Amino acid sequence: MLHYLLKRLFLAVPMLWLLATLVFLLSRLLPGSYASESILQEGNGYYAKGSTTDRTLAYQQYLIRTGQNLPLFYFSITSSASLPDSIFQIIPEGAQNTIQQLAWRTGNWKEVYTFWRKLQELKQQASPTQLQAFAPYLRTITATSDAQQRVQAARAITKYDATLQPAQELYKLALKLQKQQGSLNFMIPSFRWHGTANQYHRWLASLLRGNFGTSYRDNRNVTEVIMEASANTFWIIFTSMLLTTLAALEISIKLVQPKYNQWRKAVMPVLFLIDSIPLFVLALLFLVLFASPAFLQLFPVYGLGYSHGGQSWLEQTSRTLPYLALPILCLSLAHLPYLANQFYNALSEAKAMDYTRTAQAKGLPPEVIIRRHVLRNALLPIITLLSDFLPGLIAGSVVIETIFAIPGTGRLLITSVQARDYPILVAIVLAVALAKVVSHVVADVCYAYADPRIRYKTAS
Amino acid sequence: MKRLLRDVQQLWQDKLAFRLAAVYLVLLVVLVLVLPWLPLPFAPNYLDLNHLFQPPFSDVTGAVNIHWFGTDALGRDVMTETLYGARTGLFISIPVVITSTFIGLVLGASAGFFGDNRLKISKAALLLLPLLLFLLFYLGLYLPLQIQQYRLPSTGIWLSWGILVLCTAVLWLLLRLAPQKAFWFRSEIKFPLDMLIIRAIEVVSSVPWLILVLLLASFMPPSVVLLSLILTLTNWTHTARLARAEMLRIREMPYIEAGRTLGFTDVQLVFRQALPNMLGPVMVVVGFSLAGLLTLESTLSFLGIGLPPTVVSWGRTITGIRSNTSAWWLVAFPGGFLALTVLALQTFSYYMRFLLKKG
Numbered sequence: 001m002l003h004y005l006l007k008r009l010f011l012a013v014p015m016l017w018l019l020a021t022l023v024f025l026l027s028r029l030l031p032g033s034y035a036s037e038s039i040l041q042e043g044n045g046y047y048a049k050g051s052t053t054d055r056t057l058a059y060q061q062y063l064i065r066t067g068q069n070l071p072l073f074y075f076s077i078t079s080s081a082s083l084p085d086s087i088f089q090i091i092p093e094g095a096q097n098t099i100q101q102l103a104w105r106t107g108n109w110k111e112v113y114t115f116w117r118k119l120q121e122l123k124q125q126a127s128p129t130q131l132q133a134f135a136p137y138l139r140t141i142t143a144t145s146d147a148q149q150r151v152q153a154a155r156a157i158t159k160y161d162a163t164l165q166p167a168q169e170l171y172k173l174a175l176k177l178q179k180q181q182g183s184l185n186f187m188i189p190s191f192r193w194h195g196t197a198n199q200y201h202r203w204l205a206s207l208l209r210g211n212f213g214t215s216y217r218d219n220r221n222v223t224e225v226i227m228e229a230s231a232n233t234f235w236i237i238f239t240s241m242l243l244t245t246l247a248a249l250e251i252s253i254k255l256v257q258p259k260y261n262q263w264r265k266a267v268m269p270v271l272f273l274i275d276s277i278p279l280f281v282l283a284l285l286f287l288v289l290f291a292s293p294a295f296l297q298l299f300p301v302y303g304l305g306y307s308h309g310g311q312s313w314l315e316q317t318s319r320t321l322p323y324l325a326l327p328i329l330c331l332s333l334a335h336l337p338y339l340a341n342q343f344y345n346a347l348s349e350a351k352a353m354d355y356t357r358t359a360q361a362k363g364l365p366p367e368v369i370i371r372r373h374v375l376r377n378a379l380l381p382i383i384t385l386l387s388d389f390l391p392g393l394i395a396g397s398v399v400i401e402t403i404f405a406i407p408g409t410g411r412l413l414i415t416s417v418q419a420r421d422y423p424i425l426v427a428i429v430l431a432v433a434l435a436k437v438v439s440h441v442v443a444d445v446c447y448a449y450a451d452p453r454i455r456y457k458t459a460s
Numbered sequence: 461m462k463r464l465l466r467d468v469q470q471l472w473q474d475k476l477a478f479r480l481a482a483v484y485l486v487l488l489v490v491l492v493l494v495l496p497w498l499p500l501p502f503a504p505n506y507l508d509l510n511h512l513f514q515p516p517f518s519d520v521t522g523a524v525n526i527h528w529f530g531t532d533a534l535g536r537d538v539m540t541e542t543l544y545g546a547r548t549g550l551f552i553s554i555p556v557v558i559t560s561t562f563i564g565l566v567l568g569a570s571a572g573f574f575g576d577n578r579l580k581i582s583k584a585a586l587l588l589l590p591l592l593l594f595l596l597f598y599l600g601l602y603l604p605l606q607i608q609q610y611r612l613p614s615t616g617i618w619l620s621w622g623i624l625v626l627c628t629a630v631l632w633l634l635l636r637l638a639p640q641k642a643f644w645f646r647s648e649i650k651f652p653l654d655m656l657i658i659r660a661i662e663v664v665s666s667v668p669w670l671i672l673v674l675l676l677a678s679f680m681p682p683s684v685v686l687l688s689l690i691l692t693l694t695n696w697t698h699t700a701r702l703a704r705a706e707m708l709r710i711r712e713m714p715y716i717e718a719g720r721t722l723g724f725t726d727v728q729l730v731f732r733q734a735l736p737n738m739l740g741p742v743m744v745v746v747g748f749s750l751a752g753l754l755t756l757e758s759t760l761s762f763l764g765i766g767l768p769p770t771v772v773s774w775g776r777t778i779t780g781i782r783s784n785t786s787a788w789w790l791v792a793f794p795g796g797f798l799a800l801t802v803l804a805l806q807t808f809s810y811y812m813r814f815l816l817k818k819g
Contacts, residue, residue, distance in 0.1 A: 018663050026679050077598065079606065101610040145611065186612075187620065189598055272810075276803035278755040280762050281795035284781055294786030301785070395668035402763060403782075413671065417678040417765055429675055433666045 001448060001455075005441055012437040020430055024203060027422040028072050056092045063089060067202055071194040074201065080190035081107040091116070098142055105145070106177050107185020115173045122157070122166040133160060141170075147178040213423040217416075222427045226409065230431075232304065233401065233408035236324065237393050240331040244339055245386065247332065252343035253375070256351060257366050268341075275337035279396050283330040283403045291326060299326045302405040327404045331396050335389065342385050343378075350378040379450040387443035391436050464740065467815050481807040488801060492547045501525035501537070504544040504772045508535035516789045530789040532780040542794045545758075545774035546801070552684065553753035556691045561746055563692070564699025565735065571657040571700070572707025573730050580648040588631055595631075599624035657704075661697045669694060670756060677766040687766045691753060699745055706738040740816045747809030751802045758798055774798050 063069040071085040081104045082088075091099060099116050103109040119141065126134060137153040144150055154174040157167045206213065212222035255264045274282075288294070291301045304323050350356075351374050359369045398410035405411070409428060416424040448455045471478050502508065508531060516530035516538070529538035603620040664672070676690045710716065711734075719729050760766040761775030769776065774794040781790045 015659070015662055015666060018659075019666055022663070023675065026676070077594070079603065082606075097610075101612075104606065104610045104612055182613075184616075184619075186606075186616070187603070187623070272806070273803065276751075276806050277799045278759060278795075278802065280759050280775075281778070281791060281799060284778065284791045284795065288781065288785060288788045288791060292785035294788065391668040395670040398670060398674070399759060399763075413674065414763055414765070417674055420678060425675055425678060429667055429671065432668065432671055436666060 001445075005444065008441050008444065009437065016430065016433055016437070019433055020204075020207070020426065021200070023426050023429055024200060025072065027426065028199070059092065060090050067199060070202070071192075071198045072200060073198055074194055074196075076192050076194065077189055078192070079104070079186045080188045081109060081186035082190075083109045083113060084192060085194075087113060095142065101145065102177070104186050105147075105182070106180040107183035108177075108180055111173060111177060111180075115170065115177065118166045118170045118173060122164065122170060125164065125166060130161060130164075141174075147174075147181045150174050151178050212427040215424050216421045217419055222423050225412070225424060226427055226431065229407060229409045229412045232406055233397050233410060236328055236331065236397055236400065236406070236408065237390075239324075240328045240335070241386075241389070241393060243328065243332040244335050244389075247336055248339040248343050249375075251336075251340045252347050253367075253370050255344055256347045256370060256374070259366070271337035271340055274333065275341075277334075279330070279334045280399045280403060282334050283327070283400055286326055286330050287403065299323075304406060323404075323406070327400045327406060331393065331400050334396060335392060339385065339389065343382060346378040346381040346385075347374055349381075350374045353377065376450075380447060383443050383446045383450060387439045390439045391432070394432055394435065464815075471811055471815060475811060477807050478811045481804040481811075484800070484804045485808060488546065488804075489550070491543070492550050495543060495547050498543075500540050500543070502527075502540045504540050505536065505770070506540075508537065511535050513784055513787050515787075516793075529793045530787070532777060532787070532790055533783055536777075538777060538789060538793055541772055541777045542774070542797055544772040545777060545794055546797060548771055548773045549754050549757050549798075549801075552688055552691070552757050553750055556688050556695060556753055557746055557750050560692045560695040560749075561699050561742065564696035565703050565742065567657050567660075567696065568700035568703030569707045569730055569735060569738075571654045572704040573711055573726070573734065574651075574653045576652045576654045577650040578726075579651040579653050581651045582635075582648050584635055586649065586651075588635060592628065592631060595624060595627050599627070654704075657700065661700055664694055665697050669752075670759065673756065673760065674763075674765060677760065682766055682768045684767065684771060687757075687760070690766075691756070695749060695753065698749060699742060702741055702745055703738060706741060707734060710734045710737060740812075744809050744813045744816065747805050747812065751805040751809075754798065754801060754805075758794075 060069075069086060069089040076085065083091075083100060083103055088096065088100070095116070099112060102115070103112040106112060119138070122134075123131065123138070134157055137156050140153040141150055144153075151171070151174045154167070154171040158164075158171045161167065203213065210223075212226075214220060215222055215225055251267065254260050255267060277285075287301065290296050291299045300323050304320050347370070351370070355373055355377070356369060359373050360366075364372075394410075397408065398413055400406070401408045401410035402414050409431075412424065413428050415421075416428070472482070502525065508527070511527060511531050512533060512535050514527055514531045514535075516528060518527075518530075527537050527539070529542065531537055532541070599620045604617045607614070607616045607620075667675075672694050673690055676694070677687060680686045680690070707730075716729060716733065719733050724733070757767075758773060758775035758778070761771070761773040762778050763775075764779065767773060767776075774797065777794045778791055781787055784790075
């Protein structure tokens with residue numbers, strides 16, 4: 001059995017690896033990152049007071065420190081006109097587009113890059129009064145897509161002060177680039193090999209060591225952040241799973257008996273109706289009805305209350321319970337119809353078997369027949385249903401935690417999506433996928449426990 | 461096909477719930493189509509800043525038009541928003557359902573039909589396949605996109621597509637000519653199609669749908685087209701699984717064997733003979749997945765992810781409740797409309813499945 005389970009877990013590894021790789025690579029598709037938003041923009045947070053140059057420097061240092069200046073994968077296939085990643089990444093985001101555009105138009109990224117470097121040198125060497133005079137020309141040089149205008153602007157700068165060395169070089173380069181304008185060099189693909197010094201390799205290597213990296217937002221360890229959030233989510237999911245399962249079992253056991261026929265006709269449509277209400281609408285209805293001053297205010301609405309510290313486990317539970325009651329109720333109720341219906345089907349199938357008739361012939365009361373004979377035989381499909389039920393609950397907890405503002409994994413996921421905090425996103429997705437694999441393995445164990453035939457077959 | 465129509469007619473006569481659901485769905489589609497020409501008192505996204513959070517049915521004196529369903533935090537009319545929300549929801553989910561069902565059908569049916577060892581491919585073709593994929597990606601997709609981004613002359617796009625066609629033609633010629641020279645290239649090996657498609661399904665469904673869509677949407681800027689693309693790429697697995705299972709059953713049927721003896725090609729067998737016979741179960745899945753898509757779309761817009769905030773949708777209207785929990789009408793009307801639509805779709809699919817089980 002253990003051998004089989006290990007094999008099962010081992011087989012899931014390629015799937016998890018593929019998922020992680022896809023998610024990692026896709027997450028780097030979109031230009032613009034959390035850092036560029038928080039560091040480069042003016043009037044924004046900690047770096048707001050620094051000058052543009054300081055901010056650019058801070059941004060570059062941040063990229064190098066976190067390894068985001070490295071190429072993404074082991075190799076890259078780009079146009080030969082395109083700047084290599086290692087250079088492209090450390091150029092400030094505002095200038096990236098114009099420089100890349102120039103590189104594509106001329107088909108010669110090396111000279112374009114030197115051109116840009118000279119431009120920076122010029123900005124540093126020029127005196128403030130000169131800079132003021134150059135400003136319109138510099139703007140033309142960086143913004144224009146017309147080669148003629150660029151050359152004219154560069155010449156205007158050289159005329160202003162002939163002794164400025166970078167200005168001369170800038171002019172020469174602009175002339176050179178003008179000649180190369182319209183080249184078709186960009187059609188040629190270029191294959192670049194980066195070796196192991198790439199973002200993916202570093203990320204995967206640290207992942208294998210159990211390190212998911214640090215959050216972009218507060219630089220905390222991802223594992224720590226997720227562990228902290230997952231305690232609440234675990235209790236919500238665990239309790240509502242227990243509640244739903246018990247309720248669904250009771251309902252289906254009752255309904256499958258002939259004497260509750262009248263009840264069945266009333267309960268089934270109600271379940272069908274509840275099933276069609278989306279979870280977030282159901283949760284909001286509960287919120288409006290039971291936790292808002294306009295109707296009944298039975299429950300506290302948002303969050304988990306304030307912890308005073310130094311409380312015993314019991315005190316803490318009794319403090320958070322009123323906050324958790326409504327979310328757990330919503331999550332359970334939303335999943336109850338499907339589960340009850342499926343359990344009912346499983347039970348009625350098992351009830352049509354011969355052993356039920358034997359039990360009836362023995363004179364057992366119907367309730368005992370169902371609980372002792374039918375339920376045991378219907379356990380296999382019920383276990384399957386329960387293991388498939390977990391992912392739905394996890395997805396549901398995302399919605400529920402957002403609505404009731406509970407600091408759990410689901411809300412962490414939503415806030416990370418909004419802030420584009422990829423290390424946390426990737427880690428949550430991997431954890432969810434792993435939870436699904438584990439739930440299937442647990443289901444396998446339960447099969448063996450529920451059905452001796454399976455146990456003997458795998459043991460031999 | 462004829463029998464299916466007759467059965468549906470029978471169902472229509474017998475079951476009131478089926479009749480109601482069908483009538484509701486038809487009315488909804490008609491409403492959504494003619495909506496821009498309806499004389500509604502307020503335009504969608506119109507801000508009536510004099511009436512914020514106005515409860516429904518309240519007759520404010522001096523107002524020219526009455527907000528029947530009330531207004532939200534910015535004075536937008538909830539009735540207009542609800543109706544246009546239905547339009548957005550259906551305009552996103554119907555194309556997504558059609559494309560994803562098509563993808564799922566083709567992939568699932570071919571996985572079931574060919575299995576792991578029926579599809580044979582020559583070694584030469586297998587070797588050229590990566591090259592072709594690379595060319596498709598580089599010349600067909602990467603270059604045009606970059607040319608657009610860096611605003612290069614658009615002749616470049618046509619040039620790269622022209623080269624792509626040329627290269628494909630050359631590759632095809634190579635494939636036809638080379639095997640005659642070398643025997644090794646001509647020998648065929650089995651292509652594990654079934655295994656590849658099952659792995660793809662496994663990866664896509666390894667994470668709950670909502671979480672996967674949330675994740676993918678976070679990688680892209682909010683837009684209707686990109687969200688539809690994401691939904692399509694994550695929604696095909698149900699249909700594919702079903703089509704594969706159905707095809708495994710159909711593959712062993714006598715009429716496929718008969719078709720084979722008559723000299724039908726594999727493609728003819730799959731698309732002309734087998735596919736029409738699994739349309740019934742697929743229709744059931746389409747109904748359920750349409751309901752799921754409508755729910756997911758409004759959940760996403762409720763969370764404020766995926767759709768731009770300027771797009772009218774049920775979820776966006778419902779989000780308003782978070783700033784004012786006593787404004788019950790913001791949940792009741794759009795949420796009720798959504799739940800009713802989902803209920804109608806589920807009732808419809810439920811009876812269709814019932815019909816198939818019986819037949």
